[in-house]
Amino acid sequence: MNRVVVGLSGGVDSSVAAAILHHQGYEVVGLTLWLMKGKGQCCSEGMVDAAFICEQLGIPHHIVDSRDVFQAHIVDYLVAGYSDGITPLPCSQCNKTVKFGPMVKYAREQLGIDKIATGHYARISYNSDLGRYQLLRAVDQSKDQSYFLYDLTQDLLAASVFTLGEMHKTETRKIAAEFGLKTADKPESMDLCLVEANGSMREFLDKYLAAKKGDIVDREGRVLGQHDGVHHYTIGQRRGLGIAAAEALYVIGIDAVNNRVVVGDRTHLTQPECTVSRVNWVSIAPPTTPIRAEVQIRYRTTPAPVTVIPLMDGQDAHPTRVWDGQDAHPTRVKLVFDEPQLSITPGQAAVWYDGDILLGGGIIERQN
Numbered sequence: 001m002n003r004v005v006v007g008l009s010g011g012v013d014s015s016v017a018a019a020i021l022h023h024q025g026y027e028v029v030g031l032t033l034w035l036m037k038g039k040g041q042c043c044s045e046g047m048v049d050a051a052f053i054c055e056q057l058g059i060p061h062h063i064v065d066s067r068d069v070f071q072a073h074i075v076d077y078l079v080a081g082y083s084d085g086i087t088p089l090p091c092s093q094c095n096k097t098v099k100f101g102p103m104v105k106y107a108r109e110q111l112g113i114d115k116i117a118t119g120h121y122a123r124i125s126y127n128s129d130l131g132r133y134q135l136l137r138a139v140d141q142s143k144d145q146s147y148f149l150y151d152l153t154q155d156l157l158a159a160s161v162f163t164l165g166e167m168h169k170t171e172t173r174k175i176a177a178e179f180g181l182k183t184a185d186k187p188e189s190m191d192l193c194l195v196e197a198n199g200s201m202r203e204f205l206d207k208y209l210a211a212k213k214g215d216i217v218d219r220e221g222r223v224l225g226q227h228d229g230v231h232h233y234t235i236g237q238r239r240g241l242g243i244a245a246a247e248a249l250y251v252i253g254i255d256a257v258n259n260r261v262v263v264g265d266r267t268h269l270t271q272p273e274c275t276v277s278r279v280n281w282v283s284i285a286p287p288t289t290p291i292r293a294e295v296q297i298r299y300r301t302t303p304a305p306v307t308v309i310p311l312m313d314g315q316d317a318h319p320t321r322v323w324d325g326q327d328a329h330p331t332r333v334k335l336v337f338d339e340p341q342l343s344i345t346p347g348q349a350a351v352w353y354d355g356d357i358l359l360g361g362g363i364i365e366r367q368n
């Protein structure tokens with residue numbers, strides 16, 4: 001019988017993935033990574049729901065205490081990033097380093113199973129002409145999570161199954177109800193897990209970073225107000241600046257070295273180019289010449305036409321935080337947008353596609 005490990009968060013999607021595979025005759029083992037304390041998925045509450053699903057399906061349930069890994073690779077990374085004045089996106093790092101990597105390792109080494117399944121909305125297909133696993137958007141475009149999966153390696157994609165990639169969320173809920181799963185009506189997670197567990201990103205960061213007053217300045221360096229720590233700001237932010245001005249002001253830059261937040265009007269928020277580092281080429285081999293694509297510089301944006309220009313190592317050098325030291329020579333690209341893009345935010349992911357095919361992605365290093 002085919003065996004598969006299903007990553008169970010305690011939510012409806014992974015419950016349904018497990019139920020479908022079980023129903024199809026797979027020998028399913030549930031695996032939950034315990035990532036943090038607090039309420040919500042990946043916390044004790046999620047583990048209990050995951051255990052309940054395994055009990056319902058009559059399958060074994062393994063729990064792996066991964067709180068140290070999560071702390072080191074996600075919490076510390078986020079805190080360091082915010083204190084450096086960037087706005088890190090933890091989810092793609094979490095998928096690769098905390099979830100898929102360790103789950104595949106556990107499945108192979110502890111259980112002798114070579115496939116893992118998750119409840120992600122995305123698709124994987126093998127392209128024999130290219131000799132590569134390709135990552136595609138989900139059929140349900142409104143739930144598509146491929147953006148957060150751009151950093152998965154070929155080895156991880158080869159080992160992974162996205163059971164829900166061809167389904168719409170409405171079908172998932174229907175199947176959950178038909179199977180009578182406890183999680184059938186569980187609400188969607190609306191925010192970052194850390195935000196859900198801590199109330200807000202501000203509350204989370206305030207546990208780690210002390211207030212540090214500094215100046216809010218305009219592009220010419222004129223002091224317009226005061227801030228209480230650069231980690232409370234992100235590019236494009238308009239609220240909470242506490243500055244009375246005739247025109248609306250937005251955060252257009254964060255200068256952590258000098259403890260300054262730079263503000264400007266909306267016209268200063270758009271940029272024609274940016275540099276991206278720690279690039280992972282997914283569905284095609286790394287190109288050596290520019291390619292055309294459509295890019296998302298954040299999760300929920302309309303893909304924008306772009307030219308992706310590969311940068312050789314050392315070219316256009318600029319210091320950047322390489323968060324886990326795994327990439328000795330991070331690959332970098334320059335993105336030249338057909339139309340200038342709004343609020344390009346260092347630390348967030350830029351992910352580029354050809355239609356439904358995710359070509360590659362990386363971390364925005366800086367606006368050019």
Ligand SMILES: Nc1ncnc2c1ncn2[C@@H]1O[C@H](COP(=O)(O)OP(=O)(O)OP(=O)(O)O)[C@@H](O)[C@H]1O
Pocket residue numbers: 006007008009010011012013014015031032033034035041042099117118119120188189
């Ligand atoms: N702590 C965890 N342990 C094991 N697998 C997990 C864990 N968290 C998430 N996953 C897997 O990753 C998938 C996507 O997780 P995500 O956090 O995006 O939640 P989601 O899309 O709301 O899914 P779900 O409804 O299953 O919680 C889950 O469906 C699950 O298979």
